[in-house]
Amino acid sequence: MNHRRLILFLLIGLLLTACAGSIDEQKQPTKKQPIRNPGAWRTYTKVDEIYGLSIEDDSVWAATTGGVVRWNRKDGSYVKYTTADGLPSNHLYSLARGTAPGSKWFSAYGGVVELDGRGTWRTYTAADGLPDNDIRNLAVDAAGHVWAGTYHHGVSQLDERGWHTYTTADGLADNTITAIAADPAGPVWVATVHPQREEYGHDSNGSLSKFDGRRWTTYPIVEELANHWIFGLAIDAAGHVWISGKGVGEFDGRNWTVHKKVANDPTDITTLAIDQAGHKWFGTYGSGARELDGTTWTVQALPEDLPTGNVTAIAVDQAGHKWFAAGGGVSEFDGQTWRTYTTDDGLASSIIYGLAIDGEGHPWLALSEGGVGRFDGKAWRTYTAADGLPDAWVFSVATEANGHVWAGSLDGVSEFDGKTWRTYTTDDGLAYDQVNAIVIDRMGQKWFGTSEGLSRFDGRTWRTYTQADGLADDYIESLAVDGNGHLWAGLLVGAAEFDGKTWRNYSEEDGLPGRRITAIAVDKAGHTWFGASSGVGEFDGRTWRTYSERDGLAGRIVTSIAVDPAGHVWVATDGWGVSEFDGRTWRTYTERDGLAANAVLGIALDPAGHPWFGTRGGLSEFAAHGSPAGPSVVDVTHR
Numbered sequence: 179m180n181h182r183r184l185i186l187f188l189l190i191g192l193l194l195t196a197c198a199g200s201i202d203e204q205k206q207p208t209k210k211q212p213i214r215n216p217g218a219w220r221t222y223t224k225v226d227e228i229y230g231l232s233i234e235d236d237s238v239w240a241a242t243t244g245g246v247v248r249w250n251r252k253d254g255s256y257v258k259y260t261t262a263d264g265l266p267s268n269h270l271y272s273l274a275r276g277t278a279p280g281s282k283w284f285s286a287y288g289g290v291v292e293l294d295g296r297g298t299w300r301t302y303t304a305a306d307g308l309p310d311n312d313i314r315n316l317a318v319d320a321a322g323h324v325w326a327g328t329y330h331h332g333v334s335q336l337d338e339r340g341w342h343t344y345t346t347a348d349g350l351a352d353n354t355i356t357a358i359a360a361d362p363a364g365p366v367w368v369a370t371v372h373p374q375r376e377e378y379g380h381d382s383n384g385s386l387s388k389f390d391g392r393r394w395t396t397y398p399i400v401e402e403l404a405n406h407w408i409f410g411l412a413i414d415a416a417g418h419v420w421i422s423g424k425g426v427g428e429f430d431g432r433n434w435t436v437h438k439k440v441a442n443d444p445t446d447i448t449t450l451a452i453d454q455a456g457h458k459w460f461g462t463y464g465s466g467a468r469e470l471d472g473t474t475w476t477v478q479a480l481p482e483d484l485p486t487g488n489v490t491a492i493a494v495d496q497a498g499h500k501w502f503a504a505g506g507g508v509s510e511f512d513g514q515t516w517r518t519y520t521t522d523d524g525l526a527s528s529i530i531y532g533l534a535i536d537g538e539g540h541p542w543l544a545l546s547e548g549g550v551g552r553f554d555g556k557a558w559r560t561y562t563a564a565d566g567l568p569d570a571w572v573f574s575v576a577t578e579a580n581g582h583v584w585a586g587s588l589d590g591v592s593e594f595d596g597k598t599w600r601t602y603t604t605d606d607g608l609a610y611d612q613v614n615a616i617v618i619d620r621m622g623q624k625w626f627g628t629s630e631g632l633s634r635f636d637g638r639t640w641r642t643y644t645q646a647d648g649l650a651d652d653y654i655e656s657l658a659v660d661g662n663g664h665l666w667a668g669l670l671v672g673a674a675e676f677d678g679k680t681w682r683n684y685s686e687e688d689g690l691p692g693r694r695i696t697a698i699a700v701d702k703a704g705h706t707w708f709g710a711s712s713g714v715g716e717f718d719g720r721t722w723r724t725y726s727e728r729d730g731l732a733g734r735i736v737t738s739i740a741v742d743p744a745g746h747v748w749v750a751t752d753g754w755g756v757s758e759f760d761g762r763t764w765r766t767y768t769e770r771d772g773l774a775a776n777a778v779l780g781i782a783l784d785p786a787g788h789p790w791f792g793t794r795g796g797l798s799e800f801a802a803h804g805s806p807a808g809p810s811v812v813d814v815t816h817r
Contacts, residue, residue, distance in 0.1 A: 219262035219772025221245075222553070223796030224528040225521045228503035230273030231493035232282060238501065238508055238519060240491075241270035241284050244528060244796060246293075249508065249519045256521060260796075262772035264299035265291060268795045269775075272315045277322035285313040288769065290326050290336070307341030308334055319360035325368075327355025333368050349394030351385035357411035359419070365390050367419055369408035384408045384423065400434035403427045410450035410460070422447035422460055426470070437470060451492040451500075459500055461489025467502055483516055484509050524558025526551055530792030532586075533780035536577040541782065541790050542585075543797065544572040550585045550594075553797070566599030567592055576616040576624075584624060586613025591626050607640025609633045609652075617657035617665070625665060627654025632667060648681030649674050658698040658706070666706060668695030673708060689722025691715035699739040699747070707747055709736030714749055730764030732757040740781040740789060748789050750778035756791055767800070774798040 223244030230241030238249040245260035245268045260268050266288030274283045280295030289303040289311045303311050309331035316326045324336040332345035332353045344350050352370035359367045366389045384407055387396045399408075403425050410422035419429040426437040426447055449461040458470040459478070464487045467479035479502060481487025486505030493501045500511045507520035527548030534542045543551040547570045549562035561567055568589035576584045583594040590603035591613045603611050609631030617625045624635045631644040631652045644652050649669070656668030665676040672685040673695045684690055692710025699707045708715040712734050713726035725731050733754025740748045747759040755768035755776045768776050775795025782790050784799075791798045 218801050220799045221260040221262040221268075221772060221774045221796060222525055222798075223258070223260055223268050223774055224506070224525040225258070226506045226528065227490060228506075228508065229271050229490055230284070231491045231501055231503050231508065232273050232275050233493050233495035233499075233501055234275065234280075238510075239273060239282060240503060240508060241273035243269050246270065246284065247521060251510075254519055256519070258521065259299075260772075261769040261774060262798070264301075265769075266301045266303070266311075267769050267775075271313065274316055274318045274324075276318055276324075283316055283318060283324055285316045285326060287312055289313060290316065290324065302336070302341070307343075309343045315355060315358050317358040317360045317366070319366055320362050320364060325358050325360065325366055327358050327368065328353070330354050333358065344389070344394065349387070349396070351387045351394075351396040356384070356408050357421075359411040359413050361413040361417060363417060367411060367413065369411050369421065371407055384421075386419065386421070386429070397429065399429075400427060400436060402436050403434075409446070409448050412450050412452050412458075414452050414458075415456060420450060420452070420458060422450045426450070426458075426460065448488070448490055449492050451494050453494045453500065454498055459492050459494070461492055461502065461504075463488055466504075467492070467500075479509070479511065479516075485518060485520060524551070524553075524560065525796065526558075526560040526562075528774075528796045529779075529794050530797060531572065531779055532574040533782040533790055533792035533797075534575045534577045534583075535782045535784045535790065536583070537579065537581065537785070539784040539786065541784075541797065542575050542577060542583055543792060544575040544585060544780075545570075547571055550575060550583070561594070561599065566601070568601045568603075573612075573614055574616045574627075576618055578618045578622065578624075584616050584618075586616050586626060588612050591616070591624075602635070607633065607635070607642070609642040609644070614655055615657040615668075617659055619659045619665065620663060625657055625659075627657050627667060629653050632657075643676070643681070648683070650683040650685070655694070655696050656698045656709075658700055660700040660706060661702075661704055666698045666700070668698050668708065670694050673698065684717075689715060689717065689724070691724045691726075697736055697739040697750075699741050701741040701747065702745055707739050707741070709739050709749060711735050714739070714747075725759070725764070730757070730766070732764075732766040732768075737779050738781045740783055742783055742789060743787040748781050750781050750791065752777050752779065752794075756781070756789075772798065772800075 225242045225244040225247055227243040228240045232239040236251045240247045245258050247256055247258050249256045267286045269287040271285045276283055278295055282293045284291040289301045290313050292300045310328045312329050313326045314329055318324055326334045330353055332343050333355050334341050334343045345353050354371045356371050357369040368387045370385045384399055386399055387394050406424035408421045408423045412420045421427045428435040446463040447460050448463050451459045460468045466481050466487050467489050469476045469478045484502055484504035485507035489502050489504045491503035502509045507518050509516055509518045527545040529546035530543050532544030540554050545551055549560055549567050549570050550572055552559045569587040571588045572585050574586035585592045590601045590611045592599045592601040602608050610628035612629045613626050615627035626633045631642050632654050634641045651669040651671040653670040654667050658666045667674045672683055675682045686693055690708055691714055692712040695708050695710055697709030706717045716723045733751040735752040736749055737752050738750040749757045753776055755766050755773055756778050757764050757766045767773055775793035777794035778791050780792035789800050
């Protein structure tokens with residue numbers, strides 16, 4: 179990895195850490211409220227990670243990082259449910275069937291979600307008695323009680339009286355829960371990780387606790403398996419407890435048995451399930467699936483048999499068929515043949531760094547490690563290195579009147595004429611190959627904000643501007659053009675205005691809302707709007723006004739700003755959703771309203787004035803002011 183990519187990964191890591199911290203600050207009890215503007219949102223997500231499976235009659239249910247997916251086993255069609263349908267988050271961790279007909283339970287970054295047999299969604303949060311809204315795993319016991327495991331606050335049980343939480347104070351081994359399994363005979367088993375060593379990741383001490391209905395009992399894990407997280411947990415017909423992690427262990431209530439794996443097997447066993455014959459099935463990280471019939475290991479699925487070799491969930495149906503979640507799909511194995519179910523949404527990455535709408539109203543996406551994506555309203559088209567892009571990391575995208583598309587990546591800026599891509603780099607005159615922002619002025623000139631200066635391209639010649647030309651800083655984060663044709667640039671240390679001849683720099687002392695300007699937009703009145711890490715600033719050419727959380731803004735870290743035809747200002751934040759300002763009041767939309775994710779990185783407006791939002795969890799369209807955008811559930815038949 180070259181030094182530029184290393185720096186990029188470090189910057190992204192710092193941003194994600196800051197974002198995570200800001201989100202944690204919001205984990206406060208919230209009242210359950212119905213989704214606002216039902217039908218006004220359409221959301222597109224990538225189902226690239228599946229963590230929970232349930233097989234029910236002709237349906238296959240999956241809990242994914244892109245929502246809930248239900249496949250029809252007869253024809254392969256599927257329906258996807260996202261935040262637009264009532265989920266508190268598109269990031270789901272696990273799935274369990276309830277005891278009532280048709281009911282299912284999901285753990286999510288946002289609480290515990292129930293889908294009853296009538297198709298109604300309900301979310302339980304800290305306001306209902308949970309100790310935390312970040313629920314990682316769950317199980318339903320023989321009495322129909324729901325058990326929910328948190329990341330740092332113990333395990334909670336939902337019974338007829340409501341939620342009750344157990345922690346180390348009650349006898350639980352530790353408060354960070356990694357897996358839960360309910361024994362049909364009654365006891366509930368909980369795998370935990372030692373909090374003092376949790377920061378070391380998978381080299382942490384795992385523990386196992388049992389609840390018999392009255393008290394907790396903790397059992398030490400054999401040393402060979404203890405120094406690792408427990409990923410999989412299941413109970414066999416004899417009441418023996420099986421765990422998977424750095425190997426496979428069986429506990430009969432007194433003694434442990436370590437089951438040696440086949441030669442050259444991977445270290446990590448990600449998940450496990452037990453079939454009707456008592457055979458154990460194990461998913462691996464990178465090497466498919468294995469079966470243990472009691473004494474003999476068999477490789478039952480190679481990576482080429484599955485969508486990917488990373489098996490994240492296994493389920494067994496009533497007919498004894500095994501189901502494996504791997505990558506963006508689910509594979510069924512009847513003992514002889516394989517059948518795979520996938521989603522064809524076509525979104526190559528759920529992390530969208532940049533967003534633009536072409537003249538036909540089609541969104542173009544700059545994707546994290548996914549190239550450039552285009553959606554024509556029915557199907558996705560992804561452009562990668564195989565199509566001529568220089569790099570999979572794309573940070574910015576812009577469209578021009580002639581239909582050409584420009585994409586900025588780690589290795590230059592690329593122009594797409596509808597057929598082929600052409601890339602420009604420093605060898606052609608670009609200031610630097612990492613292109614963070616793109617804007618096209620009314621003369622058709624392209625402006626590229628890079629990490630080492632600003633470049634202008636008129637179709638023939640290049641001109642680069644740096645500090646030597648009057649810029650306060652060479653790192654350009656955002657760009658906009660106002661009605662006078664003036665260019666505005668957001669810098670690491672302020673903002674700059676260029677009238678075609680000279681630069682004028684602005685700082686916090688002048689009225690900017692922060693030092694680092696991450697977003698710029700200009701409204702019809704000629705007011706310039708600036709986004710920073712501490713809010714939003716408005717400049718009318720003479721005076722400044724700053725907006726923050728105290729005024730109703732969603733959050734501090736602003737990533738993008740756009741102004742719609744009605745003059746409403748839309749502000750995206752990295753962790754708090756998106757806010758709309760009508761000139762008097764602010765209104766915020768989050769995952770609860772249908773947004774794909776609260777971490778929003780880009781905004782673009784289509785010809786109808788509808789705002790589109792690129793997030794860290796997918797793409798969302800909002801039909802402004804509550805007018806229906808169309809169904810948010812996608813139903814596609816696979817052939």
